[in-house]
Amino acid sequence: MIQVKVFDYEHEKDLEHGMNDFLKGLDDTKIVDIKYHIAAIPEDEEEQIYCFSGMVIYRK
Numbered sequence: 001m002i003q004v005k006v007f008d009y010e011h012e013k014d015l016e017h018g019m020n021d022f023l024k025g026l027d028d029t030k031i032v033d034i035k036y037h038i039a040a041i042p043e044d045e046e047e048q049i050y051c052f053s054g055m056v057i058y059r060k
Contacts, residue, residue: 001059037054
């Protein structure tokens with residue numbers, strides 16, 4: 001069965017750590033694909049909110 005695990009963080013390093021922790025428990029042969037996305041949302045004229053997200057598609 002194919003499943004997904006979605007990650008969403010405000011900081012890129014947090015996403016990296018979260019995904020790496022998940023992948024440690026997953027056999028490499030089970031990984032189908034990994035997706036990565038960044039969104040930048042202007043909060044006001046001086047600040048932006050960043051959203052770093054990733055998705056692991058894997059076989060269970």
